[in-house]
Amino acid sequence: MTRLFKILVKIILWFIGLSLAFVLLFKFVPPPVTATMVMNGDGITKDWESLSNIDRNLVSAVIAGEDSKFCSHNGFDREAIEKAIKRNAQGGRIRGGSTISQQTAKNVFLWQGGGYVRKGFEAWFTFLIENIWGKRRIMEVYLNVAETGIGTYGAEAGAQRYFGHSAARLTKSEAARMAAALPLPQKRSVTNPTGFTRKYGNTIAARIDVVRRDALDACVYD
Template sequence: MIRAAKLLVKIVLWFIGISLALVLLFKFVPPPVTATMILNGDGITKDWESLGNIDRNMVTAVIAAEDGKFCSHNGFDQEAIEQAIKRNAEGGRIRGGSTISQQTAKNVFLWQGGGYFRKGLEAWFTFLIETIWGKQRIMEVYLNVAETGIGTYGAEAGAQRYFQHSAARLTKTEAARMAAALPLPQKRSVTNPKGFTRRYGNTIAARMGVVRRDGLDACVYD
């Protein structure tokens, strides 16, 4: 038992050390590849761009669509988590309450899918990136690693794929449509959205005005 306990302590210490080293490294260096990119098996098209080279409309759109409290929470939206737990307890399709910070932690350091073990690791990495990276870096990384289409990752690659121009000059409508497709980028159309995706894109476009008016994206541009 003592030997097993010592081994467990060593494993935990190694994990903490490696995770800290990776988070510190990726504060300055773009993550070269993620588990999602490798495991999807659809090829990898990506083009890293600094936050300053991504139109503010894209930042506003993902906050409007994914995480309206991005600038005010510490990585976890307690209210959204509680609502997700309540909905899931009622049955039907499982829904999450993940923030942009949690999604970034998952996309960069972990794998897709659920499970309490992975969610626990996600919470740890979310805490680390909120503490070490800060909001601007989290948003920059998120907009470069999020899946924006089949085999396509990041705002720049998505903008080139769908609109044939740089993410530096996305219109409000273009950004809203890309954000609307983010939860299911392999199934939702960006260039010719129909039904729910089109309505959701219009809703996001309307919310973008609220985000800008209320300064809900201000932490990204301090």
């Protein structure tokens, strides 16, 4: 038992050391590839852009659509998590009430799916990036690694694919449509949205002004 305990301690220490090293590295260096990109098998189209080259409309749109408390939480939205736990207790697909920080941690360091085991690792990496990267870097990485379409990753590649121009000049409508499709980019249409996606996009577009008015994106631009 003593030997097994020592081995376990070494594994934990190695994991902590490696995870810290990668988080520190990616604070300054763009993540070159993610598990999601490799495992999807649809090819990889991406083009890293600094946050200063991504229109603020998209930042406001993803906050409006994905995580309105992004600037006020510490990486975890307790209310959303409690609601997710209640839904999960009723059975069906596990939902996590993920924040943008959690989604970024998952997209960069982990894999899709995996249930509670992956969620545990996700919590650890979320804690690290919140305390080492800060909100602006989290948003920058999120908007560069999030899947925006089949085999397409990041705001720039998505903007070029759907609108034929740079992510540096997205209208509120364009940004809202991209944000509305983010949860299911392989199934939701950005260019010709219908049904729920169209209504959700319109709702996000209307909320962009609310995000600006209430400074819900202020932490990204301070």
